[in-house]
Amino acid sequence: MTLPLRRLSGPRFARLPAVLVLAVTVGCSSTDAPASVPVPGPPAEEAAFCRALDKELPKTVDGHDRSDPEPDSVLTAGWGDAAIVLRCGVPRPERMSDPQAKGVDVDGVNWMLEERDSGPRFTTTYRKTYVEVTLGERYLHDIGPLSDFAAPVADSVPPSL
Template identity: 30%
Template sequence: MPRRHLLVVSAVALALIGLAGCGEAGTAVPAPTPSGPAGLACRGLISALPAQVSGQDSRAVLPSSAFTAAWGKDPITLACGVATPPALQPDSPLVTINGVDWFVEQGRVTTFTTVNRVANVQISVPTSYAPEASAVSELADEITAKIPSKD
């Protein structure tokens, strides 16, 4: 193989390896757009979140947002200011974790959404972190401090 051709092939291979590493740049989390008191409360919450949840380091989110956060390679995600889940009904069962009431939807990922707060906070925890409520309990104090109840 001619030396020049070998250099071109090597350069292309290195570029592809570099692009493959870009997939680790962040976790996709749909970004809510709360405004008013909910937006202010959410900004306060995001700035107060811990660097680790369930032993997992925080990571970048895509798109970059003042209302989302993520931790771990199999990411635990948080979004503040989300809409009320369509499945939440007045008679839906709720779970209380560290003084915060949650509506829980189970699947491949367990999704916890706060109720009766100025802003809805949604935390999605993959089943690989079972019991999933442990990750949520680590964030309850920050939620209580930064997202006031509606009562």
């Protein structure tokens, strides 16, 4: 059985192509938009360390290509679809004062761990500025990506001893 084709015309269908283009554009742009993260506001000396770190950061982390979040800043970087986000020059986390806080050492760089449902957050310790790395939910029990940051952090952000 073949159904007859009707031509869609008239004033109520005149805008249909424009509406479809707009719907497709909005649908695509919302999934392709980079993540948005707050940009830290460190003092000038710390910002200089962050600029140096930005130049040393890897192009890929754990198989994810670099895809920086919005707004564009040398103080923030990202890999994958916001799977891994780095912020440099963040304030000292309150949790760092807790003697029960958990920490890890990855290739000579110390990190404080904050466990969250959305994925772990790590902040460097004993450095002249704090570098924060948040990992997506799939990294709940995986610190592997931190090894990609160890050399750049060690080379760019001096110890605070």
